[in-house]
Amino acid sequence: MDDPRRRNGGFEENTMAILDSSGIGGSQDIHDDRISFLEAVRYASLVSESPSVPSWNMYDATFQILRDSRSLELAVASYQLLIELDKRYPRVYCTNSGGIGELVFVKEAWSPFILGQEKSHGTGEGGSKSTDRLIDSLRFSVLIEDMAQAVKSMDFQLGLKPVEDMLLFQYLVSVLEADFIHRHTLYKESLNWVLFRESMLNTLLGSRKLNFKSLVRDFMSLLLNQCQHHVRNSLPDTVGSCAISSHDSAFSLAIAFPELERRTCSAVQKLLTLVMEIDVIKKEADLLGVTSRIDGFRIPILEIILDELTYNLNHVSSFLAVFSEPKWKLEIVLQYFSKYCMKSSVRTRRSNDTANDLTLESVMNFFSTPTATKNIAKKVTSEVALLLLAHAFQVCVSQQVDMNFSGYASEKIGGTVSQISSKFISAFHNLREVDEDLEITPFEKEALFTAATILLQEPEN
């Protein structure tokens, strides 16, 4: 087999020539050329009868168009192309020979990340010019900070920059996720921690250039602010406050923006859950004694999130409203309760690692009598307790819908849906007894309604 790069040399040169802007001045021409370039890469690498993987230069150019698109059309087109290319040409995949799975890393594969020392992008082609566009830990945290700042500011301006940032972030998360998933598949067989030590996500977050705690805070404020955006995001307003001259492009941004925000929000959630998964795996590895000093120390993300929520009680409601991933939502609620309630509880004295034993059912049992309820309400406040129970109940109800998580769910829930429904309702009654002025939010009302309706349909045996 000959070198694929040499075989494609002609194609590359021919395609890159489309971007050659010497001799033309108009920005419209540059725009047109970029569109033709993306279309040409698409054709050669995906559509053609004998597709070939794009060269690094072509990848770099596509990535650069995404980062500096100058038009919504280009931003969207380059993002879409990168996603499609990743699907067609994965950087890592699993093989299974004789029952033993193995990870295959495509060495010559292009990546938007430049992580650690082992990967020096640009040794072969491109040179240093291309590397300063790629993402390292520092640039990653700056990107997140920019996004968090953008949504925080009150006079939010609808512009191209936040759109580019959001698309870039979504793309990066999809790259990290693809890398993670293959490692995770193999880990389930081998329990080999090294797989994750070397994962892109772990390397990215392990860097000293990045302040993990403030990164998580930025992620949280992205989620929290998205919740508020929902409320004030209506089309005419956004168009009015828009800093873009052309009516159409203002309009097209306004139409695309809510969806972009939604997708960004789920990308943030995706990333948070990936980190949570890595934390769990690392803990397992710690127990097995296979971690070492080179793994460094990073505070588990769940602890940071719980701390943030404890110190800003008014964030609990909006955070849980946006954070919809059921498994980890339940985990957050359970850990929140365990933080407050476990030490005084008799049934937990048996082991050191009690948090893992806590199920939704046992949490509901904390509220089974007015006296017990009073004890907990003192620590957590009755409002927060009801809110947390309502959210945990929602996870419990959704377990049938989300197939992937049913195995885990029955373990952590510890009862049938109708059992939990009835315990939830009696917990509510007890909370009201303890605190007569208990304010019930619409969300909690709806949760109780759902519990009552479920009991009507499937009575508890």
Next chain:
Amino acid sequence: MKRRSAVADDDDDDPLDFEEEDALLNATPRVASKRRKAIGLDDLLSEVYKEKNKLMGCNPARSNAPKGYNSDEDDKKTQENEITFCKFVDDCEKQVNEIGSEDEVPEWGQKVFGLQKSPTSLGRTGLENCQLLQSFTENSLAQILGVNAEQGETFLKGLLMNGWLSKLAFRSGLVEESIARWSFHTMLYSLNEELQVSACDFWCCILQSRDEANQPLVRLGWYPNYSALKDALLNYGYLFDTTSNCSSTSEASSADSECDGPPANILSWIRVLSACFQLRNGRTIFSTSEAEDFLIIVICLFLDRKLVGITSILSECLQSIIGSFSDSQWDESCVKVAESIAHRVPKDLNCLRIVECISGLDNRNKHLRSQLALQMLRISFDRKVTNAKEALEMLKLVNVKNKDCNFFKLYIYLVLVENLLLFDHPFEEKSLIIDLWSKYLRNCSTQITSTDLRSYASKVRNKASYLLQNMILKNCG
């Protein structure tokens, strides 16, 4: 900036002159009021020069010129001559600019949506009597929570927005008719962004759910249908309707009013349409002709620049529609759809946008792309073209050496033929077609000189040599 520094350099000995120059450049209101009383010919002339210099990109050499006319020994006649000359130059420049802008090809983009209509009201929903709320009101909790049937809709909105409604639907395996109709209507018409998006999530989630045996998890008391979705689109102001003529769209394209569609709900409309077509037995919802109509509509939506940011959602929808046809229907429907679109789309950059938006990788996509290209070429060549070979022969008649050659049209043809050739052709024809095509491309890339400044000449040349290069590389490999 250049002009100012030039003036400053040679006018050190003449401060008054410099001052005047500067005032003209800045054109502050204070100076204007001071000068208002004595506007002479000098001023007029300077104005003219100022305008001209702006147009000329502030040529420093020219900035010296007005100096002479501001001097005191005025010869009136010379001045008048100069003014007429300046006006003449200005006119020429204007004309040149106009020629330039005539050559400028407009970007792709069509006005797909016009004035929005007020939504059809849902009529009696029967929400108050829905089973879900009725059974609850008898519960003791209802009083504590203050939920009663009268405020049923408000409460249901909450259930919808916070995701409870879908959970309840999955638990009971049923969505009753009144709730189905109401939530669908809410999705299509509600101005509350969060509410309509939640309603869309609800519907997509339910339509796409299926168990291991590929059966839907939830029974629906009411199914979305063609007319509900089509009516909504017409209410959003959709102009490209099959039943009306396309001439109306070009007429309406001039003014862009505040009430022009589409509303933000269009996104939900696209997402739910996509979900409807992903139903295993999609045909129970839409007939073949209805599916064809939606395929045409979705392709036309790509032409609206307002929707450029949601191209990926449009593409997903396009793919689920294309995938819903049965193999036996596809060939016929593909031709029908391509013909209908080719009639409606102007033969400019818009038709390239259309062809490029068919972005799937499977054979059906290539087929549709190639068929669209063929139909557009067919209309461009007065229906004299029925296949790739004939299209290439018509193309041969376009002489690039001819002074009147329309390179813009040629560029469109090149891209269309490139796409036309995507789809497999009978083997015996294939070599002939490739031969014709490469000969033509060679002609274009060699006969158009790189110094040809006519609009699109260089684009045709570059495109041709790009395609030719790739063909050669392919044959070598």
